[in-house]
Amino acid sequence: MAEGSRIAVIGAGIVGTSCAYFLLRDGHRVTLVDPREPGTGTSFGNAGVISRGSVAPVLTPGLLRSVPALLADRTSPLAIRWRYLPRLLPWLVRLALNARPARVETLARAIAALTERCDEAHDVVIQECGLGGLVRSGGWLKVARTKQTLLAATATDRSFWDRFGRRYEILDGAGVHALEPALAPDLEAGLLLPENRFVVDPCAYVQGIARGFLERGGALLGAEAQGFAFQDSRIVAVGTTAGRLPVDAVVLAAGAFSKKLAALGGLRIPLDAERGYHAMLPHPSATLRRPVYSCDHGFVLAPMANGIRITGGVELASPWAPPDDRRIRRLVPLAQKLLPGLSGxxxxxWQGCRPTVPDSLPVIGPCPGTPNLFLAFGHQHIGLTLGPLTGRLIAELVAGRTPPFDLSPYAPARFARA
Ligand SMILES: Cc1cc2nc3c(=O)[nH]c(=O)nc-3n(C[C@H](O)[C@H](O)[C@H](O)COP(=O)(O)OP(=O)(O)OC[C@H]3O[C@@H](n4cnc5c(N)ncnc54)[C@H](O)[C@@H]3O)c2cc1C
Incomplete structure (x- = not known):
């Protein structure tokens, strides 16, 4: 695509806003299309971790074995709305097939190839959009009441980190409290991933990139994309609730809501939502310095600019189902035990939808059969981590440059034509 092309980016989450930013940087005329303010979808409410340490796919053999026990426990990190099961079943079967050991190894290698490159792309937007004030280093910390629990909860990840070169340190209770003095005194073990960073306001981070995009001449269209107009096999316009938007190319980055538009572009993608929740609590007087994950209960306490954010868990339900925050509320007393000064x-x-395809890999690349439609969604639990890198890769593909590494594992061509 020649410089100066008219490009519509559909979806202003961390992924779409990053795509718009990097495309604009390449000299294109870019319109970011979203009925909502940038960063107010799923990218609003995450735990803020820029997670170079994420390597494992969504489902691993050990996790698969523990699914029945998790579903039976009202405070466990996994819930399902059974009425949605018939619709979800094909996705679940594919997810389970991807949890075979040999397959998990292949998928982990592909995820590692992305996460090991995530920081450089973040640094571009942090520097160019002036976002340094929202980002902290200091790693992220997993803690447990016993060393046995810590080692069991991190065994799969540690085997990946050892093989894919991610640094971690195992700590005793004193080591945990030296890093986080406000945590409960009875914690005996911890694991620090020192290379991870975190964002103290993920929505402000996306809005900062959007501001940089607008200041450099990008356009924002507050409308919903509803369809495409084609000439031969190419899209020539996007149909929106605000009218027809003529284009030379389109990037579809509507997160968990990308499936219908991808099908209009000619591709059937098994995309579904792993829904997640957070609850915000005021900071206690002695608070956390970094996000902390409880291996005992499977939730994260993240120190945000405006309070402590409890996140954790996956609810399998329709992306359009109304929120049910009872489970996240049940975690509050457990969070108070972990961080004793925390008020209840x-x-x-809040509730959001992690966009997940059964092989855990984001969908990044041109849509087969519609060469000027580029797909950029499916970033599951690591969309904040991978948003800027995805933007950078999409800009390379749109420009026809050779990407800096093999992108075939993420290619939309791995799915069937609609
Ligand atoms: C509880 C929780 C904790 C998480 N923690 C982390 C973490 O610590 N680190 C991490 O890396 N990731 C984390 N994630 C995952 C991360 O938040 C997501 O992967 C990421 O936000 C997905 O970004 P996105 O841009 O693809 O989607 P979204 O942020 O959902 O953006 C999609 C946008 O598309 C728009 N849209 C939809 N349909 C249309 C349409 N037809 N026309 C125009 N616009 C449309 C929506 O309005 C929305 O603004 C977490 C997720 C959850 C739920």
């Missing part, structure tokens, strides 16, 4: 006064709760 919930300020707000």
């Amino acid at each position: 006064a919930i300020v707000s709760t």
Whole structure:
């Protein structure tokens, strides 16, 4: 695509906003299309971890074995709305098939190839958009009441980290409290991933990239994309609730809501939502310095600019189903035990949809049969981590440059034509 092309990016989450930014940087005329303000979808409410340490796919053999026990426990990190099961079953079967050991190894290698490159792309937007004030280093910490629990909970990840070169340190109780003095005194073990960074306001981070995009001449269209107009096999316009937008190319980055538009572009993608929740609580007087994951209960306490954010768990349900925040509320007393100064006064709760395909790999690349439609979604639990890198890769593909590494594992061509 020649410089100066008209490109519509559909979806202003961390992924779409990053794509728009890097495309604009390449000299294209870019319109970011979303009925909502940038960063107010799933990218609003995540735990803020820029997770170079993420390597494992969504489902591993050990996790698969523990699914029945997790579903039976009301405070466990996994819930399902059974009415949605018939619709979800084909996705679940494919997810389970991807949890075979040999397959997990292949998928982990492909995820590692992305996460090991995530920081450089973040640094571009941090520097160019002036976002340094929102990002902290200091790693992220997993803690447990016993060393046995810590080692069991991190065994799969540690085997990946050893093989894919991610640094980690195992700590005793004193080591945990030296890093996080406010945590409960009875914690006996911890594991620090020192290379991870975190964002203290993920929505402000996306809005900062959007601001950089607008200041450099990008356009924002507050509308929903509804369809495409084709000439031969190419898209010539996007149909939106605000009218027809003529284009030379389109990037589809609508997160968990990308499936219908991808099908209009000619590809049937098994995309579904791993829904997640957070609850916000005021900071205690002695607070956390970095995100902390409880291996005992499977939740994260993330120190955000405006309070402590409890996140954790996956709810399998339709992306359009109304939120049910009872499970995240049940975690508050457990969070208070982990961080004793924490008040139980919930300020707000929130629900979002992690966009996940059964092989855990994001969908990045041109849509077969529609060469000027580029797909950029399916970033599951690591969309904040991979958003800027995805933007950079999409810009390479749109320009026809050779990408810096093999992108075939993420190619949309791995799915069937609609
Ligand atoms: C509880 C929780 C914790 C998480 N923690 C982390 C973490 O610590 N680190 C990490 O890396 N990731 C984390 N994630 C995952 C991460 O938040 C997601 O992967 C990421 O936000 C997905 O970004 P996105 O841009 O693809 O989607 P979204 O942020 O959902 O953006 C999609 C946008 O598309 C728009 N849209 C939809 N349909 C249309 C349409 N037809 N026309 C125009 N626009 C449309 C929506 O309005 C929305 O703004 C977490 C997720 C959850 C739920």
